[in-house]
Amino acid sequence: MKHLFLLRHAKSSWEDPTLADNERPLSPLGETQAAAIAAGLQHRSVFAGTVYASPAVRTQQTLAELSRALPGLALKSRAHNAPALYNVEANAIMRWLVHENPSAERITLVGHNPALEQLAQQLAPKATTKLPTLGMLHLTLPIERWEEVETLKTGGELIDRLTPLDASYALFKRKRSSSPKLKKALKNKSLPKRLQTILQHRYSLVRSLEPGVIAGEDPEFLHQYRVNLRRSRAVAEAVRAVIKVPKLKKALKRIKKRAQATSELRDLDVFLLEVSDTPDLPNLGVPLRQWLRDAAHQRHQTLCEELANEAYQDDMQRWQTLIDSKAFARALATLTPKQIERVLKARIAQHDALLAELTPDSPSEALHELRKSVKRIRYLAELMPEQHSGFLKRLKPRQTLLGNFQDRTVQLAWLDAFARETPLPDTAKAELHTWRQTLIGRQQHQREQVCQLAPLAP
Structure with missing residues (x-):
């Protein structure tokens, strides 16, 4: 079994139109992306094996920024220069892999789209393989030698992915800021219309926060996911306390269950921060922090399994169907x-x-x-x-x-x-x-x- 990590370069700059494509540098956003995702890539052992990188300036600067964020890895000096990765065709990269036939069990390719996306699609056709800037895909391949990759038609599996937007709530929030603001959407709306809009907005936000919750790199994703689930439930419970709404009671039970699934993990995150900020625990601090991290990790795994469960998807779909329905709008109109x-x-x-x-x-x-x-x-x-x-x-x-x-x-x-x-x-x-x-x-x-x-x- 071989492990292949595909890592696209960070966001590049188009400011200077006179530069050749391979000379374009990173943009300020690209540098921010590298700082935001570096720890998450290290946690996933993306750089534990042999690293190959395209010679393009934006790719080399991506490595430099990641190396700066992860000084213990000496990443920039360890990475092998691989001109074949400055390519738009997956087949060319496959031929290079066959020729190179690395001995490492794990290799990381730092390169470009569309070649990396195409490579992932060919090796793991059942997987969703969108790869935004500085996105990472981790594939396992049922081969003994890398030269077998060209004849591998099926069997590759995408087992993990990470993007800067999933690793950093600050970047996620920055991206979301370009979406229509809730305040603007609520302006001049009647009370019933306003409540329905609030619930629809929070539903959309909950779903978009899920990848960050699953990634588990930034606890703010869990906090915001929990807050928006609970506020959705709060608005609906307040409405139900005043008027009768068909099917709302059963839907609320499902939403309550989903919010409760985050409770212990949130409590552990809060306590871990407090322990870390308490200096007078020279003998207790280390074992207690480790115990809390282990407990949080266990509960995070359980939560991820729930989010991937078909029952969760069904519950969320039912909730969306209810809050979008004409029957719900008619009931709200009586409020x-x-x-x-x-x-x-x-x-x-x-x-x-x-x-x-x-x-x-x-x-x-x-x-x-x-x-x-x-x-x-x-x-x-x-x-x-x-x-x-x-x-x-x-x-x-x-x-x-x-x-x-x-x-x-x-x-x-x-x-x-x-x-x-x-x-x-x-x-x-x-x-x-x-x-x-x-x-x-x-x-x-x-x-x-x-x-x-x-x-x-x-």
Whole structure:
């Protein structure tokens, strides 16, 4: 079995029309792409084998930028110059591979389209093989020697791919910024039309975030994916609290399930950041961070399997069909501001009743229920943000406080699980006990702050 990595050069510049094609340099965006994707390529062992690169300036500069981002690999000096890769035909590259017949089990070709895309299509015809600038495709080939590649008609498999847009949320966001803005799409629309547009926009965003979630290089993809799923559910639940909408209850259960699948991974990411920012853990920090990374990796794999599952695709398709349907639009058309205000008032009264029952000794579950009530209130108020802008500002610090308390609850549970599963020396055990007591103290302080909150109702 051989491993073939196909890596297209980064984005090049067309500023100087007098330059020959092979002399064109990278653009500033190309340099940014290299910095964004370098770590992801290293994680996937793209440069673990023999590297061959086209002599074109943009390809050599791509290697230089990647080498700068990955100084330990000496990538620029290791790469072999391969003029055959400055080519537009896949067959020419195949003939070169046959002639070259490298001894390495893994090779990486840094070159150009359309040749690299065509090569991937020929070797793994069942795979989707689009290759944007600085995109990577990882193929496995059932051959013993590279000279057999020319006679390989089928059997190659695409097992991984990565693009700069999937590795970096900042680049993804930059690309999305050229799309129509939600605010502009909502301008001058009635309440029913606005709600349907919001749900359709969030659906589109969730689907476009999925490759970044699967790549797992930038945790912001998971955060935004989770936020948009939860906000979609929040808008729909708020609507359902006010009016009857056919098939919405069942669809909401599916969306809730998909959002819940991200919960533990998000909690682990947050806790890992906090542990990394805590300096006073000389003996505990390393094993705890590794344990959290392992737990996050396991849950990320599970999430990726779910996203690739046919049931997930069916659920998301049903959700899109519902929010695009005329029946949904007709149901929304019956929604009035008075109905929303009536339900909002009832939810505020319920929240204030829960708050009045709290004491500094109340169990964590009681504060968790209060947090959920605040979220439901916010979701309703956000159906008409202009009318409730002041109220929403007042609600935000309350939700943040309750969210921080919940984070502490979850983090203490993770620490207990870590202590049960990990043998520790006495010095690390002492640090764990001290830090755990610190977190409990902070949590108790937050509990007392919650008990001192004023009612929401005027």
